Amino acid sequence: MRRLFLGLAVLCVGPTVRPSGAQDTSAIDRGVRIGIVYRPGVRPGMVVLPVHAAALDSVRTIMSRDLDYSDRFELITLPGGDSIRVTTAPTTRPATGGAAAATTLNYPLYQALGADFAVGVTPGPGDSAIVTVHDVAAGGVRREVRARLPALKDPGFRLVVHQLADRVLEAALGVGGTAATRILFVMDGKVYTIDQDGADQKLVSSSDHQAMSPAWAGDGRRFSYMEFWQGHGRLFVQEVASGKRAPVATTGQALDFTPAFSPDGKTLAFSRATEEGTDLYTVNFKDGCCLQRLTVGRFYDNLSPTYSPDGQRIAFVSTRAGLPQIYVMAADGTDPQLFAPFDYGATGSSNAPEWSPDGQTVAFHRDVGGTLQVFVLDVRTRAVRQLTSVGRNEDPTWAPDSRHMAFVSDRSGYRQLWIIDVETGRIRPLLQKSGARLPAWSPRLPETASSTP
């Protein structure tokens, strides 16, 4: 069944393949609908070809893991491991680069192994690498991507490889990946960043003040978080590239927490706790002006704002009905209404909403029988679905593909970060450390977001 479906689909895209020089050929594919679309339960087979250049070994390793973690392929291990090279040696026309050589791949054989795609990494001129995406069923090269590779020890190396993996995914399936992303989280009162594949953990908050609630800006170049300063909560905005941070004006005189960037990157919404209770505010953090109060609770609390991707609405937590529940309002604070339905007196507290990047769902956690579970709310139908059931699970954060989600779980015996693919239910630990919490998944990171000094 799967073979047939894929075989038919890839026929449509065969003609787009055009042998060319060693250039990024994405321009050729632009505007062309890729025939293969993802179907739950049907995952195309993918082979990551062995590399001959030792320097590219780590590229292949990182990229294979990224493609596996995309949860969109069935990664196929070649029989006999890497010892078998099921292709003729690229010696015929070396002058034209990898494309011509790669077309000599023994496609019928890979097809027999169950592969729909094959990816090869070959060294290019200078310090570059050429990544070739083969469409096995069509029997040709789907796309070639060339990238300059920083040195292995360069802090920007991994990000470049992750971005190559995302381009492979884009070339194969026409969807955006999450390989070139990082996750911010809090551990022992400090903010850390880690690549989505669990590598390269780094401390990013620099002071001794206890920190909470990191949040990314939509461009992936900045993030915000809160620190306790003498009992008050002060918000900071920090640049990824330089590591420089600046306090957000108007914050720090009260308990200000849970910052959230508006999608246009101009406004920061946050919660402010005073003796009147906790309410939502916005501030133009760039100009340090225009503090606006969005809610007036007085006898109840409003907190944890999250913007819809179009910037028009804010979902948040309110205790207006007693226990905290998920509400939504216009971004200027008007028209507040219940968002995630609940049974009064029966449904437990609901907290920590995060709007998905595609705008279709809001993830949050809810108290179920004394422990917390992750739920997703369908924005259009307002139907609520429970996603987790093992252990305590909380503080979900969406990957940019709106399909993967990081959250805190104690399912392994201690609280740490996990990643779930909402489509397949596949789950993996992000790191093996106790005490990591309050994760925030980045958007797709721009190339300059690398921490190269």
Place this chain on the structure above:
Amino acid sequence: MKRLPLLLLSGLVAVAFAACGGKQPETTPTPTGPNADSLRAAQQAHDDSMKAAQEEADRRAQAEAKRRQEIADSLAAMGRGTEAVKTLLATMIHFDYDKALIRGGDASVLDQKVAILQANSALRIRISGHCDERGSDEYNLALGNRRATAAKQYVVSHGIDASRIETVSYGEERPLAPGHDEESWAQNRRDEFEILSGGENLKQP
């Protein structure tokens, strides 16, 4: 009075002795001088006065010592008073899960703080609200804020100027008890009271 007949009698005895003894030399009665009795009496008086003086000196020394002791005691008492008041002031109050209502038993704890604040007009305090680890991390900041505010409202409603009390919340970020059971959670759901200023010499209410 008593001595006169005795003197007379001794004179008569002497006259009788002379009369019987023939030639009787003219004798004058030996000067009686201070006799043993009077010496004894004088000695007694001297001793008495010396003793009295000694007693007086002892008494004064004792009084001085007592006075010094009293000063020392009162100084110690003052120190103890400040410490006692501080201890009283730092007594925490606790809350039910996900609640910010002052429990009945804790109202008397807050009454003590009202009295201390009334007796020490320069005293300023900070109330920090805390939560257990069960709730949501970020929601607990709002809940801790409610708990701190609830205690402040109680104190202010009993006549204390609101400007003398600051409130903060640490949510579940600063637990007292490290455990993951109800015993620890109950300890962690609390308001703490700390002195901001004016706590050097505290009077007992």
